[in-house]
Amino acid sequence: MLDIQLLRSNIEEVAARLAARGYTLEADAFNSLEAERKSLQTRMQDLQSQRNSSSKQIGIAKKNGEDVSAIMAQVASLGDELKAAEDAFAAVQSRLDNWLLTIPNLPHESVPAGEDESGNVEVRRWGTPRSFDFDIKDHVDVGAPLGLDFETGAKLSGARFTVLRADIARLHRALAQFMLNTHTEQHGYSETYTPYIVNSDVLYGTGQLPKFAEDMFRVERGGEAAAQAQYLISTSEITMTNMVRESVLKHDELPLKFTAHSPCFRSEAGAYGRDTRGLIRQHQFDKVEMVQIAHPDHSFAALDEMVGHAEVILQQLGLPYRVMALCSGDMGFGAHKTFDLEVWLPAQNTYREISSCSNMGDFQARRMMARFKDADGKNRYVHTLNGSGLAVGRTLVAVLENYQNADGSVTIPEVLRPYMGGRDKIGG
């Protein structure tokens, strides 16, 4: 959520910055709604003030045994008038709030201008794609004999669901374990296990609601009608970030650094026909996520650090990648600044997104009322950051493709061997 003060004082500049990400801010509509809010709020508070002082007079008079009928008569009509004023104000305020919740975050000034992913800027590359002396397969064909079973996944749950068996299942687990251990033991994150089902409030906090309900899976309890809608998490960013909602942290406990390995559930409503082959785009996939709750002065340093943490995973796995600075038109709804990591997939002969690390600024904090008490004693909004470190399914894809051998086996990257019973390859 944007700072409403900024909209009041400088809506033209806000509109210009949002235009860079393809969002049209209706400035006139805001200004008239805001004018309405102002007069209604002033009137309501004025009436409340009258009621309070009259009621106090009645209390005092009664205590002194005086006649109160004169004041009572004076107050009689106030009730209805006040109720009407309160209702009118609440209606306008709620329209204003609901509208504010649909406005995306402002891109940071360092974000390159651009309309879509073609405007993203490569920051650096690491590693050299391997050259193969045999005809390579994609991960679907490499994985099938090793236990990557799309057919059974579809039988159980439909398209975009997968069963992993045997060595593939273990390799998948090994990847997640390796990532989690690296972030907790070397990068200072605190391991977290969180609910996979959350209340809708929480999704307003991180920005999935109200705009992106169609991307989520909504769940119902058996038997009774749900008191409140609940959803499967689409990333553990949601739960880890919301852990600090509605709280005031101490400035010296920042930054908080959380990591979790969790499944992620996405309806992929807008993705019909895209990435239908293989593991790239699933309704259910695992991800090791990093979240930082940072002091505003340090959030950009934290973002660089977090990108580095994700890079360490790729480097240790020996997977070539590049770092992309997302342009204004390609960033997510709540992002202030985003770097994507794209891993080399030889069968597609291209780099594909495997991690996305964002500084959300105070956008989520304002929605969540997540604050900290600064050294000067003032409460301020924290900055929130999140990043994949990494998407486990896509990392599995990258390992299968980059480490495939002519005989159909797959070499296990050295760092994973302790998690694989010491073996150096699977299959073949």
Next chain:
RNA sequence: GGAAGCGUGGCCGAGUGGUUUAAGGCAGCGGUCUUGAAAACCGCCGAAGGUGUGAGCCUUCCGUGAGUUCGAAUCUCACCGCUUCCGCCA
């Protein structure tokens, strides 16, 4: 699933219809004293919002939401959460 109890500021906790402007304590901050610290003493000390150049003034908030009332932390209803006991259960 059944029963009972409870929900008040960062924390503990008083308050059961009206000068409550939420007592008191702890923690925190500033000061006096001290070589320094502790102790003692003095003072400050919830949040969100509106309005104003400003000092300030005003509104809202006692789990959430409705209701009763001139007036609600306090009364009524619903919901949420927590605790304890019983039942069931990985």
